[in-house]
Amino acid sequence: MPLFQAIGIGRAQGLQLLIMIGSLLLWWSAVPEGLTEPAWKLFVVFITTIALVISGTMAIFTAAIIGVSAAMLTGTLTAEQAFLGFSQDFILLIIVAFLIARGVVNSGLGKRIAYLIISRFGYSSLGLSYSIVAADMLIAPAFPSNTARSGVLFPIVNALASDSGSNPDDGTRRRIGAYLMFCSMAGLSISSALWLTAMAANPAGVAMAQDMGINITFGSWFFAASVPCLVAFLVVPRVLYVVFPPGLQQTPEAPAAARESLRAMGPVSYQEWVVGATFIVMVLLWVFSKSLGINNTAVAFSGLAVLMLSGVFTIDDLHEEGRALDTLVWFAILYAMSSNLNAFGFMAWLGGYLADWVGGFDWGLVFALLVVSYVVIHYFFVSQTAQLLALFSVFLGVGLNAGVPGELMALMLLFATNFMSVIAPQGSSANVIYLASGYIEASEVYRYGGIVTAVNSLIFLTVGTAWILLVT
Amino acid sequence: MPLFQAIGIGRAQGLQLLIMIGSLLLWWSAVPEGLTEPAWKLFVVFITTIALVISGTMAIFTAAIIGVSAAMLTGTLTAEQAFLGFSQDFILLIIVAFLIARGVVNSGLGKRIAYLIISRFGYSSLGLSYSIVAADMLIAPAFPSNTARSGVLFPIVNALASDSGSNPDDGTRRRIGAYLMFCSMAGLSISSALWLTAMAANPAGVAMAQDMGINITFGSWFFAASVPCLVAFLVVPRVLYVVFPPGLQQTPEAPAAARESLRAMGPVSYQEWVVGATFIVMVLLWVFSKSLGINNTAVAFSGLAVLMLSGVFTIDDLHEEGRALDTLVWFAILYAMSSNLNAFGFMAWLGGYLADWVGGFDWGLVFALLVVSYVVIHYFFVSQTAQLLALFSVFLGVGLNAGVPGELMALMLLFATNFMSVIAPQGSSANVIYLASGYIEASEVYRYGGIVTAVNSLIFLTVGTAWILLVT
Numbered sequence: 001m002p003l004f005q006a007i008g009i010g011r012a013q014g015l016q017l018l019i020m021i022g023s024l025l026l027w028w029s030a031v032p033e034g035l036t037e038p039a040w041k042l043f044v045v046f047i048t049t050i051a052l053v054i055s056g057t058m059a060i061f062t063a064a065i066i067g068v069s070a071a072m073l074t075g076t077l078t079a080e081q082a083f084l085g086f087s088q089d090f091i092l093l094i095i096v097a098f099l100i101a102r103g104v105v106n107s108g109l110g111k112r113i114a115y116l117i118i119s120r121f122g123y124s125s126l127g128l129s130y131s132i133v134a135a136d137m138l139i140a141p142a143f144p145s146n147t148a149r150s151g152v153l154f155p156i157v158n159a160l161a162s163d164s165g166s167n168p169d170d171g172t173r174r175r176i177g178a179y180l181m182f183c184s185m186a187g188l189s190i191s192s193a194l195w196l197t198a199m200a201a202n203p204a205g206v207a208m209a210q211d212m213g214i215n216i217t218f219g220s221w222f223f224a225a226s227v228p229c230l231v232a233f234l235v236v237p238r239v240l241y242v243v244f245p246p247g248l249q250q251t252p253e254a255p256a257a258a259r260e261s262l263r264a265m266g267p268v269s270y271q272e273w274v275v276g277a278t279f280i281v282m283v284l285l286w287v288f289s290k291s292l293g294i295n296n297t298a299v300a301f302s303g304l305a306v307l308m309l310s311g312v313f314t315i316d317d318l319h320e321e322g323r324a325l326d327t328l329v330w331f332a333i334l335y336a337m338s339s340n341l342n343a344f345g346f347m348a349w350l351g352g353y354l355a356d357w358v359g360g361f362d363w364g365l366v367f368a369l370l371v372v373s374y375v376v377i378h379y380f381f382v383s384q385t386a387q388l389l390a391l392f393s394v395f396l397g398v399g400l401n402a403g404v405p406g407e408l409m410a411l412m413l414l415f416a417t418n419f420m421s422v423i424a425p426q427g428s429s430a431n432v433i434y435l436a437s438g439y440i441e442a443s444e445v446y447r448y449g450g451i452v453t454a455v456n457s458l459i460f461l462t463v464g465t466a467w468i469l470l471v472t
Numbered sequence: 473m474p475l476f477q478a479i480g481i482g483r484a485q486g487l488q489l490l491i492m493i494g495s496l497l498l499w500w501s502a503v504p505e506g507l508t509e510p511a512w513k514l515f516v517v518f519i520t521t522i523a524l525v526i527s528g529t530m531a532i533f534t535a536a537i538i539g540v541s542a543a544m545l546t547g548t549l550t551a552e553q554a555f556l557g558f559s560q561d562f563i564l565l566i567i568v569a570f571l572i573a574r575g576v577v578n579s580g581l582g583k584r585i586a587y588l589i590i591s592r593f594g595y596s597s598l599g600l601s602y603s604i605v606a607a608d609m610l611i612a613p614a615f616p617s618n619t620a621r622s623g624v625l626f627p628i629v630n631a632l633a634s635d636s637g638s639n640p641d642d643g644t645r646r647r648i649g650a651y652l653m654f655c656s657m658a659g660l661s662i663s664s665a666l667w668l669t670a671m672a673a674n675p676a677g678v679a680m681a682q683d684m685g686i687n688i689t690f691g692s693w694f695f696a697a698s699v700p701c702l703v704a705f706l707v708v709p710r711v712l713y714v715v716f717p718p719g720l721q722q723t724p725e726a727p728a729a730a731r732e733s734l735r736a737m738g739p740v741s742y743q744e745w746v747v748g749a750t751f752i753v754m755v756l757l758w759v760f761s762k763s764l765g766i767n768n769t770a771v772a773f774s775g776l777a778v779l780m781l782s783g784v785f786t787i788d789d790l791h792e793e794g795r796a797l798d799t800l801v802w803f804a805i806l807y808a809m810s811s812n813l814n815a816f817g818f819m820a821w822l823g824g825y826l827a828d829w830v831g832g833f834d835w836g837l838v839f840a841l842l843v844v845s846y847v848v849i850h851y852f853f854v855s856q857t858a859q860l861l862a863l864f865s866v867f868l869g870v871g872l873n874a875g876v877p878g879e880l881m882a883l884m885l886l887f888a889t890n891f892m893s894v895i896a897p898q899g900s901s902a903n904v905i906y907l908a909s910g911y912i913e914a915s916e917v918y919r920y921g922g923i924v925t926a927v928n929s930l931i932f933l934t935v936g937t938a939w940i941l942l943v944t
Contacts, residue, residue, distance in 0.1 A: 059780075059787045061780075061787060061790065062777060062780045062781065062787070065773045065774075065776055065777045065780075066774075066777045068770070068773055069770050069773045069774040069777055072766075072767050072769075072770035072773075073766060073767075073770050073771075073774065075765075078767075079561040079767045079769060079770070080559070080561075082770075083559040083560075083561055083564060083769075084559050085559070086558040086559040086564065086804075087552070087555040087556050087557070087558040087559040087804075088555075089551040089552075089555055092555060092558065095797075293547075294544075294545055295544050295545075295550075295551045297544075297551060297555075298540070298541050298544035298545050298551070298554075299545075301537045301540055301541045301544075302537075302538075302541040302545065304537055305534060305537045305538045305541055308531075308533075308534045308537075309534065315531045315533060315534070315798070318533065318794050318797065318798050319794040319795050319798060319910075320792070320794050321794040321797060322790050322791040322792050322793040322794045322796070322797070323791050324794070324797055325567075325790065325793060325794070325796055325797040325800070326787070326790050326791060328797070328800075332558075332559075438791075
């Protein structure tokens with residue numbers, strides 16, 4: 001921009017400077033009524049961090065460590081508050097799943113599965129993306145953790161990308177890898193909305209709705225979700241195809257080449273058997289973790305241990321995986337900021353503010369405003385579960401008071417908890433593994449994830465709402 | 473071993489099998505009286521993990537993830553208990569200090585300081601090692617955190633090693649790097665014992681002694697520590713020189729070559745200025761962190777942010793640092809096991825057992841037994857501070873009851889808290905950064921760190937005890 005040139009700094013430094021000035025003005029401005037000073041200051045730190053990432057001028061890691069330093073050095077957060085995210089088991093699960101994915105690739109099994117998929121659906125990028133999302137939607141009801149499910153899908157998408165000649169570090173990431181990763185990440189926002197048992201927080205929301213007299217079952221959830229999810233499934237990969245297009249579009253010769261490569265790979269190797277068996281056991285344990293009373297992250301650590309003992313993933317491999325550390329640090333820091341923002345009362349204040357605002361409107365308008373607000377507020381939440389726990393009951397109560405049909409309001413907020421997951425890089429722990437791959441940049445998630453979220457919202461607020469009103 | 477060959481497995485697998493069999497026998501044996509079942513089971517998991525590392529057949533990372541999986545899947549630890557180490561600020565401090573060290577190396581400043589040291593003291597490996605430990609002992613009183621001090625020394629030692637043609641990954645680590653790293657790590661065990669303010673837990677121990685009527689000041693501590701620390705300073709680098717010798721011993725031409733390299737480097741670059749200034753500010757903030765009320769880890773994160781914003785340490789550099797993730801995971805896991813072992817009452821049980829045992833002996837014998845036991849028990853503690861808090865008062869009380877002079881008993885336990893720090897890789901958070909470098913293996917710390925600890929104990933129990941009895 002000319003202004004920046006006039007004072008002799010580049011565009012990136014100029015944007016960063018503007019953000020810092022805005023941040024300082026907010027920091028020194030009066031604390032809004034009803035908020036404590038720590039809540040307000042933490043909010044300023046948090047949006048500054050996010051603004052630095054959205055501006056596209058700073059890595060999310062750098063923005064996060066600046067944010068946490070600022071919060072700690074100004075006394076806004078104690079060490080214990082600032083670092084609580086690092087010991088969250090679901091965050092460690094992402095990191096371990098990422099390392100296991102590397103083992104799947106190392107063994108050659110990822111390549112083999114990728115070739116099998118390409119040989120059937122590989123005529124176009126769009127065909128591949130649909131096959132990935134469809135597979136996700138079919139396995140979803142058996143995976144109560146969308147984080148664990150991302151750990152299953154990611155290695156396959158990763159192999160699909162690299163076997164199509166698209167890699168994160170050599171300038172070819174946009175060829176097809178970035179598109180497929182984004183589709184799979186966005187696909188999780190749909191597959192998690194489709195089934196009551198496809199995301200850890202869904203049953204919690206159903207229980208909270210039950211407390212307010214609204215009864216939702218596995219069947220009624222699926223029936224209500226089926227039509228909007230099907231529409232979103234058909235639309236989202238095409239939207240991404242337009243706004244975030246892959247360089248490689250038609251690949252008519254790919255299936256034949258994949259079949260040839262499969263023949264060249266020969267029979268399944270010892271390492272592939274080890275990884276395959278480990279993976280199947282892990283998946284079974286993840287699926288039944290709740291009834292067996294075992295922890296998902298412990299399962300992942302055990303799986304990683306097996307891969308290390310059998311030499312599929314070595315200590316030397318681990319020493320190359322600095323990206324996993326990058327991911328752990330930024331995600332744990334943003335998670336802790338969001339948790340504390342909630343603990344400091346910021347979220348409750350925001351919810352109350354909103355309830356006052358929509359108080360006098362017609363129920364249709366109240367419904368739309370509540371859903372849109374619920375989605376937009378997700379910029380501040382680094383966990384779908386946390387937002388559900390903090391705001392679902394408040395929003396549902398406001399909606400019921402305004403005369404919105406209970407089942408519609410409850411289902412739509414529950415669906416929104418899932419379909420808004422790609423609004424920001426930290427919007428879901430399932431996103432994080434895709435970002436760690438290096439195929440997608442954080443600022444791209446803000447841009448194209450924002451578009452996907454808008455499309456999802458539109459589909460659910462129109463087709464979805466009409467369908468739910470018809471069938472309930 | 474012939475037995476293993478007879479059943480067709482290698483030495484490593486055989487040792488691992490033996491350890492697992494021993495572990496299962498302990499697991500299924502009766503819980504010792506006075507211990508709860510979780511305390512006993514966690515103890516079995518912990519010593520199995522440590523045995524796998526000592527055997528030299530498994531990386532400490534692999535052993536740690538096997539241990540934590542076993543503890544969680546058997547229900548011995550909850551996720552919260554198992555992962556509490558990940559959010560400890562002093563553990564994160566090590567990780568960030570390690571990354572900053574990489575920035576010091578990248579900028580060329582590490583190389584410059586290394587050449588300056590070599591040009592003065594570089595005639596022999598022994599000369600270099602003495603210069604490193606002497607520098608540590610001189611700066612120690614100003615550093616209340618030995619972890620932060622290791623973050624200052626490490627980048628210099630790292631540059632010294634690599635500029636002497638010794639690197640972790642190309643088979644040259646034992647040339648001189650491993651020896652220098654070990655000397656600096658062992659040097660911290662001496663420098664921390666020399667000054668009341670050289671380690672975070674020292675003042676806590678002094679306060680606990682005060683509660684039992686024993687008065688220790690900054691001056692009386694230093695006076696009592698001076699003679700044994702001086703002897704240890706003279707002896708330890710020579711002992712390591714014999715048991716863990718560097719390949720490169722005499723380097724008469726090194727100082728002249730270093731002077732030549734310094735000339736070739738030319739004037740101090742922009743990046744070196746940035747790193748130098750950042751480092752000086754960080755050191756000042758670390759030194760005054762207590763009086764300023766700021767957190768050491770926040771200081772480190774800020775320093776890393778400055779290095780990243782100025783391009784000295786980039787996101788791509790971070791993505792190479794998988795070793796930092798390795799370190800974070802194993803250390804956090806072992807720390808959590810040890811913390812929980814303490815919380816489950818295992819340490820108190822062990823202390824009580826010991827008190828009963830030494831009850832009837834002469835005070836000289838009681839004194840020696842208490843100090844040796846205190847040192848050996850450090851195998852189970854993944855923090856010097858934790859051991860001091862758990863056992864210092866118990867051991868001091870037993871000694872006083874048996875007639876050991878109070879000041880002798882208190883000072884010796886306080887010194888031991890420091891001089892035993894290299895008994896195991898996890899014995900001090902200050903060790904961890906040296907291990908992360910890749911120059912030293914975990915099983916080597918058990919072996920040669922064990923020897924250093926025995927030498928330190930002998931010096932303090934003979935010369936040290938005589939000196940303290942003379943001057944108090």
